[in-house]
Amino acid sequence: MTASLARVQRSLGDxxxxxxxxxxxxxxxxxxxxDELAYPLEVDYAYDELSAGFINPAxxxxxxxxxxxxxxLAAPGLEEGATPLVEAGDGLWIKDExxxxxxxxxxxxxxxxxxxxVHIGAPGIVVASSGNHGASAAAYAARAGLPCVVFASAGMPPAVSSFLQAYGAVVLPVPAAARWPLMRRVVEEFGLHPVSNLTVTHTGHPFGPEGYKTIAYEIVSDLGSVPAAVFVPTGYxxxxxxxxxxxxxxxxLGVVSRAPRMFSCESRAGAPLAAAFAAGTPTGRVEVAPNDAYSIASPVSGYRARVAVRDSGGAPLTSTDAELRAAAETLAHAGLWYELSSAAGLAGYRTxxxxxxxxxxxxxxxxxxFKDRSVGLHPAAELAPDWPAxxxxxxxxxxQT
Amino acid sequence: MTASLARVQRSLGDxxxxxxxxxxxxxxxxxxxxDELAYPLEVDYAYDELSAGFINPAxxxxxxxxxxxxxxLAAPGLEEGATPLVEAGDGLWIKDExxxxxxxxxxxxxxxxxxxxVHIGAPGIVVASSGNHGASAAAYAARAGLPCVVFASAGMPPAVSSFLQAYGAVVLPVPAAARWPLMRRVVEEFGLHPVSNLTVTHTGHPFGPEGYKTIAYEIVSDLGSVPAAVFVPTGYxxxxxxxxxxxxxxxxLGVVSRAPRMFSCESRAGAPLAAAFAAGTPTGRVEVAPNDAYSIASPVSGYRARVAVRDSGGAPLTSTDAELRAAAETLAHAGLWYELSSAAGLAGYRTxxxxxxxxxxxxxxxxxxFKDRSVGLHPAAELAPDWPAxxxxxxxxxxQT
Known part of the structure; x- marks a missing residue:
């Protein structure tokens, strides 16, 4: 295993x-x-100690x-990452996570x-999530032999309930507003390590986005160049x-000469980042209207998202459920079936x-x-085996016959 | 694209x-x-024209x-294959399909x-399946721009119904016994190309197992050696x-010096291959008892399976639903959540x-x-946000606090 060059946590606030x-x-x-605004931290590295050939490791x-x-990477892996770029025609690529x-x-x-x-010897982890975040945390905790507590919502899609429970986590569905106070209390009294957000505006875990940055490495490694733009489904x-x-x-590092424009793709039912840009504030807070893009429709944005869109010359984009559905249908008819939130990238691109x-x-x-609310709700009725019909x-x- | 060296179809019967x-x-x-026994065909290649370095293509x-x-490979791909081998300890590896x-x-x-x-210019495809086979066929047909007709069962898990419909296929749930006669009729009258079985004992499409053999290539490429044994969930x-x-x-080809023992892992509720071995017949036919391993519990086996187990020095293994559940739980608690049928490999290995x-x-x-019948049936009830409880x-x- 290559040694980590991570050295310090650095504030995005200063x-x-x-x-x-x-x-x-x-x-x-x-x-x-x-009290009103939380700034995240990120990880800084001894970049000058990096050996050559980083982008094509043997x-x-x-x-x-x-x-x-x-x-x-103290916790054992599950061969995460190394996901394919799938061609979607006309210079468009889908990074299939x-x-x-x-x-x-x-x-x-x-x-x-x-x-x-694992590194700090925590007795377990705790996460507030009614979806992918919680199930994934439960899987990695299980693999590391750590207990995992998930504060979920009772209104989550039925399949997601099975998904969260599968990995042996303690799943506790509670009213949405109670999840973060309870999570803080579990952190304080049981010493569990929190792997989702604890702050008023979103900061999350300082190590989380470090995992996501490998997507950029893989894109450059696979494309052999930097894309002009990247469209990202955006909650926090x-x-x-x-x-x-x-x-x-x-x-x-000199591997590439430029970076792409980054476009945030929010649900229009709750688009706090777009609101932050409109108001000129570091983060945004909105009321979320009913919608089906539950993985991204968020009442509050994080400062990180603003930095990425601003510094890259991108823009905050939003889509309605109808636009998301149209994009999801296009993808499915190209052989790629995603949850509605996942189609936000293509929906945003279209705008x-x-x-x-x-x-x-x-x-x-x-x-x-598999994770949308509509999954399993519309089983097809049995037909009589009547050839003319x-x-x-x-x-x-x-x-045609 | 490298040219195919496929040359002829060869009978497994002779x-x-x-x-x-x-x-x-x-x-x-x-x-x-x-009339009682159908022998499959497979594809034969001009192996002597293969260039060196096949196992590590650039x-x-x-x-x-x-x-x-x-x-x-006339149909466009979706970056299928290249799946990881995940370590499960003690020399055991899970090929995560x-x-x-x-x-x-x-x-x-x-x-x-x-x-x-696509190669023969068929106007579409037809498949009889209530699960992964049908959804996958629908995805590849959609990607190739071909219509797809799926004869499904009304009793399929609800999530699977959504899965089959997602890719825009014509999904027709009909009584199980009617599926194959209807499929044959669609082939005859509409000229659609069948991508699942049409015969009395299973032969399937002669090109199908060719796709699966890439799993062996990947295992050798990733492990750097040949495993001692491979355990395979087995329906047909x-x-x-x-x-x-x-x-x-x-x-x-001389890439490796030996081949592994191959173990078929059937559901004991319906294990036609084990029955064929017990009776000394090329294929088997059994009554299938009620069970939850719907992707593999089959009333009829194919001759191919017998050849693989016999020639490799393997054995036909069977597991009960309870043994499958125990294996599935072990896997999930290692971070790997599979449908029940998928745990048949580990369950068989244990025997x-x-x-x-x-x-x-x-x-x-x-x-x-996500595809089991039990998924979504047991949503957790909401708890009051009561800290002592x-x-x-x-x-x-x-x-511990």
Whole structure:
């Protein structure tokens, strides 16, 4: 295993402020955060000690390929990462994150956050999630032999309930507003390591986006170049920031000469980042209208997302459920079935496609189609095995005898 | 794209009998099959024209890496294959086929079968399946721009119904006994290309196992050696035979010096291959008792499976639902959540583990956990956000304040 070059935690609120690498500051930057606004931290590395050939490592698989520029990977992996870029025509590529161990991008984050828990000797982890984040955390905790507590919502899709329970976690569905106070209390009284957010505006775990940045490494390794733009389904913006950071690092290392424009793709039912841009504030807070994009529709944004969109020359984009459904249908009819939130990248791309210049474009698809609320609700009724009726149905579908 | 070296179809009923590569003989070997027993065909290649370095190709991703020893890949791919081997301790490896484009091993088969449909100019494909096979076929047909008709069962798990419908296929749930007669009629009257079985004992599509053999190539490429034994969830045995054929080819090519023992892992509720071995017959037919391993519990076996187990020095193994559940729980608690049928490899391995000699062992896990009947049936009830009660629940789970 390649040694980690991670050295300190650095504040995004004031980049001159650094803290020791451990323990991870899961309550945000102590030096710059206020009661209304929490600034995240990120990990800084001894980049000048990196050996040549980083982008094409001969050894390691999955995230382990990139261990030098990740926090210490103390937790055992599940071969997360190394997901394919699937061609979607006209210079458009889909980064298929449903091909991870728990079938979402969250595995990249949780390999890093559960590694932190193992590294500091925490007696377990705790996470507030009703979806991919929680299931992925539970899987990595199980693999590391750590207990995992998941504060979920009773309103989660039925399949997701099975998903969360499968890995042997303690799943506690509680009212949504109670999840974060309970999580803080579990952290304080039981000493469990939190792998999801604890702060008023989103900061999350400082090691989480480090896992996501490997997506940028893989894109450059597979495409052989930097895309012109990347479209990212965006809730809190951890994925968005992580991918951006990966490109920035490759530029700093001289592997590539530029970084792509980063577009945040939110649900219009709750688009706090777009609201933050409109208001000129570091983060945003909104009321979330009813919608089906439950993995991304968030009432609050994180500062990281603003930095990535601003510094990359991107823009905050939003899509309605109807636009998400249209994008999801296009993808499924190209053989790629994703949950509705995962289609936000393509939906966002469609809103600005005409204004983009030359060069390949990557949309990140985060998760498989099994997790939506509508799954399993519409079983097809049995037909009588009556040939004339079936023949007519096939003809109506455009088939010819 | 590397050119295919596929040359002829060869009968498994009489290996001296060959037929042109196209059209694929989807009704089994015309020269050796009888009304009671159908012999499959397989593809033969110009092995002596293969260039050196086959096992470590510099170009191509997914199945395209191995295009020389596959039928012509005329249908566009979805980056199927290249799935990881996940360590499970003590020399045991899990080949995680849930990491494919539609989250099962079936994508390897359908890339090849839909390619056949494209190659011969078929107006569409038809498949009888209530699960992974049908969804995968629908995805590859969609990607190739071909209509797809799926004859399903009304009793399929609810999530699987959504899965089949997602890709835009015409899904027709009909009584189980009517599926094959209807499928044959659709083939005859509409000219659709069948990508699942049409014969009395199972032969399936002659190109299907060719896709599966890439699993053997990947195992050798990743392990750097041949495993001592491979344990394969077995319904009709196409996967089993395909993986075996891949090892045999590598031995023939001098890439490896031996092939592993192949163990078929059936559901004890319906184990026609074990019955065939017990009776000394080429294939078996059994009554299937009620069970939850719906992806493998089959009333009829195929001749291919018998050949693979016999020629490799393996054995036919069976497991009860309870043994499958225990194996699935072990895997989930190691971070790997599969459908019940997918745990048959590990369950089978456990029945003979003590008798195996030295050397790594691979269990093939075929598909993700989202597809079982029990998924979504047991949502957790909401708890009051009452700290003392939650604290007690965490203590009961072994956590300490």
């Amino acid at each position: 980049p001159d402020l650094t803290y020791p690498l451990f323990p991870p500051l899961t309550a945000g930057c102590p030096g710059t955060s206020t 050894r390691g698989s999955g995230l382990d390929r990139w261990a030098a520029l990740l926090p210490p 449903s091909r991870n161990p728990t079938w979402s991008h969250k595995d990249r984050l949780n390999r890093c956050t559960v590694s932190a828990a 913006g951890e994925l968005l920031y992580g991918v951006w950071k990966g490109f920035v690092e490759l530029r700093r 600005v496609a005409d204004e983009l210049g030359e060069g390949p474009v990557v949309c990140i698809a985060t998760s498989s189609g 079936i023949r007519d149905q096939l003809r109506a579908a455009g088939l | 290996p001296d009998l060959t037929y042109p590569l196209f059209p694929p003989l989807t009704a089994g070997c015309p020269g050796t099959s009888t 170009r191509g991703s997914g199945l395209d890496r191995w295009a020389a020893l596959l039928p012509p 849930s990491r494919n484009p539609t989250w099962s091993h079936k994508d390897r088969l359908n890339r090849c079968t839909v390619s056949a449909a 045995g196409e996967l089993l035979y395909g993986v075996w054929k891949g090892f045999v080819e590598l031995r023939r 003979v583990a003590d008798e195996l000699g030295e050397g790594p062992v691979v269990c093939i896990a075929t598909s993700s956990g 939650i604290r007690d629940q965490l203590r009961a789970a072994g956590l």
